[in-house]
Amino acid sequence: MNVIHRRGWNMPESQATPEHLFFNRRDFLIGGATAIAASSFAAPASAQRVADAKDPTADLYPAKRNEMFTLDRPVTDEKLNGNFNNFYEFGMQKTIAEAAQALPIRPWTVKIDGMVEKEQTLDIDTLIRKVGIEERLYRHRCVEAWSMAVPWSGFPMAKLVAMAKPLGSAKYVRMETFMNPKVAGEQRKTWYPWPYVEGLTMAEAGNDLTFLVTGAYGHPLPKQHGAPLRLATPWKYGFKHIKSIVRFTFTDKRPVGYWEMLQSSEYGFWANVNPEVPHPRWSQASEEVIGTGERRPTLLFNGYGAQVADLYKGLEKTERLWA
Numbered sequence: 001m002n003v004i005h006r007r008g009w010n011m012p013e014s015q016a017t018p019e020h021l022f023f024n025r026r027d028f029l030i031g032g033a034t035a036i037a038a039s040s041f042a043a044p045a046s047a048q049r050v051a052d053a054k055d056p057t058a059d060l061y062p063a064k065r066n067e068m069f070t071l072d073r074p075v076t077d078e079k080l081n082g083n084f085n086n087f088y089e090f091g092m093q094k095t096i097a098e099a100a101q102a103l104p105i106r107p108w109t110v111k112i113d114g115m116v117e118k119e120q121t122l123d124i125d126t127l128i129r130k131v132g133i134e135e136r137l138y139r140h141r142c143v144e145a146w147s148m149a150v151p152w153s154g155f156p157m158a159k160l161v162a163m164a165k166p167l168g169s170a171k172y173v174r175m176e177t178f179m180n181p182k183v184a185g186e187q188r189k190t191w192y193p194w195p196y197v198e199g200l201t202m203a204e205a206g207n208d209l210t211f212l213v214t215g216a217y218g219h220p221l222p223k224q225h226g227a228p229l230r231l232a233t234p235w236k237y238g239f240k241h242i243k244s245i246v247r248f249t250f251t252d253k254r255p256v257g258y259w260e261m262l263q264s265s266e267y268g269f270w271a272n273v274n275p276e277v278p279h280p281r282w283s284q285a286s287e288e289v290i291g292t293g294e295r296r297p298t299l300l301f302n303g304y305g306a307q308v309a310d311l312y313k314g315l316e317k318t319e320r321l322w323a
């Protein structure tokens, strides 16, 4: 087994990156010639970088900061954040920034369908200009027990929900990432349930904290963070923050996310941060603040309880509200 020890938080990657699901993967690899053939597809990332035209919304950055959203810690260094990512479409390791540059992000459209008055396909630049953007400082807590603090730019998801005009019967929003195995090498591994999917309840989607991100650190979103549109729900573990979204489907069926599909006992629908509920393989009581060497106690709802605890009132007994 390939175990990579990381400085600082020092957890073997096989444990620290639960999404790797090493055992499942090994079983798959042992299990089939198809798997072996598919794994040999990986091309060197440096050969795939696409030359992009200037982002058509670049003039909107830096967006005005919304001072309602403050931090209890310094913002993470941009370079560090941009080189320590989870974007499994481009590789199972944290250093996928270079490989992610292969993703073409213009033209980019977002489909809105399912239980809505009328299906729509929106051009990303038209959407961004129509809704307008602001900057917010958010904490980010990964299920792997590390955290960062990020200046995201974007708009409340409530604005997209309003544009979508969902029917009263819609209970959830299902979000989907692009599917492009030509540039995203891991998507050629057909034993994973691509495309990446995540879901929220309608109440979660409409909460003021739920943010659709278009930029970071005062400029358009770098590809490795999920350009041109990703989700930020800072009271939930990071795997809920789906990247490079192409589709929002309003539905009455609870969506099954990518990780839930792979390992439902470890990565559930709700995934709200709770230091008292350990992951089956490690504690969630504290987190390594990336770039500082500091270990901090993790806060319930990642410190956002005042804004979101009400969403879960009455559900405690019927739902498992933590990853």
Ligand code: MTE
Residues within 6 Å of the ligand: 019, 084, 085, 086, 087, 088, 089, 142, 143, 177, 196, 224, 225, 226, 238, 239, 240, 241, 242, 243, 244
């Ligand atoms: N979205 C897609 N499409 N693919 C992914 O692999 N990884 C998730 C989430 N969104 C992921 C994704 C995980 S596990 C985390 S912690 C965050 O993205 C990481 O976001 P960052 O790289 O911007 O820090």
